[in-house]
Amino acid sequence: MVANKIIMDLYDGNNAFELIKEVITPALERIGSKWADGDIALSQEYMASRISEDIVDSILPPESSTRRDVPVIGLTTLGDEHMLGKRILSAFLKASGFKILDYGDMKAELVARNIKNDGVDVIIVSVLMLNLVSEVRELRSVFDREGIDTKILVGGAPFLFDHDLWKEVGADSMASDAMESFEQINSLMGIVQ
Ligand code: B12
Structure with missing residues (x-):
């Protein structure tokens, strides 16, 4: 090939x-x-x-043998069928030692139910389709309604074009690439490297 x-x-x-x-x-x-x-x-x-x-x-590199179980990281898209970015992110974070729960593609309500059950500390949302950015807002409102304090970290094309978009949709942070998501997770969790 x-x-x-x-x-x-x-x-x-x-x-x-x-x-x-x-x-x-x-x-x-x-x-x-x-x-x-x-x-x-x-x-x-x-x-x-x-x-x-x-x-x-x-x-892609294999998972790291030095695993940390805290924080618990979830990864999802919210209606987006573009999976490659998420897969790359997952591999990078696994290689960095994080344990990742990949929820595939889910509706906000279902994501909320899963992260509650799994005790997820940070949910990473990958968005490629512009029209699905509003789903992050939906996720935030489900979290607020249910009193879920899991941090929302977003990334993907729409957030690269508009650097303040993550704030507008109620995310806790954004990252532009896998390396930065690693830094943002640590910062959201107050972990000093
Ligand atoms: C492959 C592809 C598909 C495949 C996806 C297959 C799969 N299983 O992934 C298929 C054919 C299924 C598809 C379907 C559609 N697609 Co499409 N697709 C693409 C294409 C060509 C490449 C996407 C890709 O894989 N890129 C490579 C990966 C590695 O890059 P990435 O996703 O951007 O991720 C990187 C970063 O953004 C970042 N990242 C991503 N998420 C996150 C999250 C965090 C936290 C962080 C830190 C970083 C991060 O990390 C990655 C590595 O650097 C793009 C073109 C483009 N310009 O992107 C169009 C594109 C995204 N698709 C588009 C469209 C319109 C569609 C459809 C609506 C088409 C249709 N009529 O059905 C459907 C949408 C279905 C849906 N609900 O999602 C448009 C979107 C337009 C828009 N304004 O939103 C694009 C831009 C094409 C275009 N030029 O118009 N698509």
């Missing part, structure tokens, strides 16, 4: 996140624009993302 060979030629065993950022994500962004311009079908975009997922899976 051509895509696989291109990445493997560049992969040195230690640069997975760099390759994802510099090569795979920009390629998918170009593919997304081609779809938006009507040059390719959604099925082709889908196949490109499946191929990318397989490549990403093959280069």
